[in-house]
Every structure is written in C-alpha cells, then in structure tokens.
Amino acid sequence: MSTDTGPAVQELLPTQAWDLLEREPNAVLVDVRTKAEWSFVGKPDLSSLNRSVIMIEWSRYPDMSVNPRFVEEMNEALGDSKPSQVLFICRSGARSMSAALSFQASLAGEALGPDLFNVTEGFEGDLDPSKHRGGLNGWKAHGLPWRQS
Template identity: 35%
Template sequence: MRHLTPKDAWAFVQARPDALFVDVRMEIEYLYVGHPPGVVNIPWYEYPEFTPDAADFVAQVLRAAKGDKTRPVVLLCRSAKRTLEAGAALEEAGFTDVVNVLEGFEGELDENMHRGTTGGWRFHGLPWEQM
C-alpha cells in the first residue's frame, strides 16, 4: 500500500482518471461532514454495529472497480486509520495498486479535541462538497 499526502492524492486522482477513489467512512460522515468530488462511498463499517465486514467491503470495491483488481484504488477516511485496515483487506484479496490518503478528510485531533485544524483534506484547501 502506498501512502500519499492529501495534495499528492488529489494530484494522483486527477492524473489517473482510471483510479477508483473510495471514501470508507460511514454514510452519515460522507454526506454531512463532506467529501471530495467524484469519490465513491463504500463504508468499511456502518452504524450501529461499527464492525467491519471485510468480505462485503472487498466485494463492493471489486464491483465498483468493474472486476479489475489492477485498477488503482485510492482510500480516504476521517483520519487515515480505517483506510489502513480496508487497504490491507483489498491487498489480501489481490488488489495490486492500493493508495492510502494520509491525514484523511479531517485530520487528527488537536489539543482542543477538534479536527481539521492541523491536517486533513479540507485543511489543505482541496475541493470538497457536502449535503
């Protein structure tokens, strides 16, 4: 798995229109916190269980990739933690080009327990939208 900064990941997605850009956060995070344009939401886990189903996740990504395990898959979550597990599941299933977006969409918590102040997709001024 490769690890790219948010800016490098955005440049990669722009340069590789064949890349499948996947937001692995829960649907409510994707919709209401915001997401990059063009990203596909395939949650690693969902409320209320908060338990990943790796086989289902891999199957959904494989469908979105149209069965091509060599297609680049770029993974984004809140703070680049869920993407590590999700990416490992994809690689274990045979995906050969998996990219983790460092810092995630919102970044790590700061000293005041706030996200988005020290890193993340939005912090770096990259394009995003929300419901």
C-alpha cells in the same frame, strides 16, 4: 508457502493523492467512512476531474462493525474497469489502511493488480489542541475540493 499478499499499500498525503488523481485518469478514490460521516461531515469532490468518489463503508455505524461485504462491494463498484491506482480515504487514515489491506489481500496472486494507496491524514485529519478535526491537517484542511450534502 507463499507470502505474496498482492501489491503493497503505499501512503500519500492528501495533496499527493489529489496530484495523483489529477495526473492519472484511471485512478479511483474510495471513501470508506460511514454514511453518517458522508452526510454530516462532507465528501471529497472529484467533479472537476469528471469523476466520482466510490463510497463504500468499511465499518458500519453505530456499532462500527466491519462491513463483511467490503471486498465484494469494491468489486461490484469497480465492475469491469481496471483502475491503475486505488486510493483509500477515511476520517484520519486508520480505517482506510485497514480497508486497503483487506482489498490487498483479495488481490493476492494477481500479477498486474492496481497500485494501492492509503491517504494519510484522511478527510478530517488529526485532532487539534482543542480536540477538533478539520483544521490541523487532512483533505479539508489542505483546501482540496469537497462538498457537503
């Protein structure tokens, strides 16, 4: 029985993710948060790299049920492009790991799939002592480019 589940999912801090995106023009960033989060919290901004973030919900608001079409939507978004690296980001790094593992499973058996990365800390990071996100760690707290709708 084969145990090949595709490329391993590696982890990067937000600053490491940004560095990789700057270095690798064929790398893509997939934001798996909800539409509500994109609208009200903001989104990573890759415009200085002449790229856009791929936006695909892993869980659907308000019941947070897993998007049954996630892998299909990923393949639609990537089209014929073959990214060298695919980075996944969510609020704090948990949903993005689940999404990355799901995509990894869909690549099982592919010899030359992309390198997969989960952005630890996510877009907003962990809760601080006051139970707020966005200031302790994460994409925003590291001062990486982002925008609000």
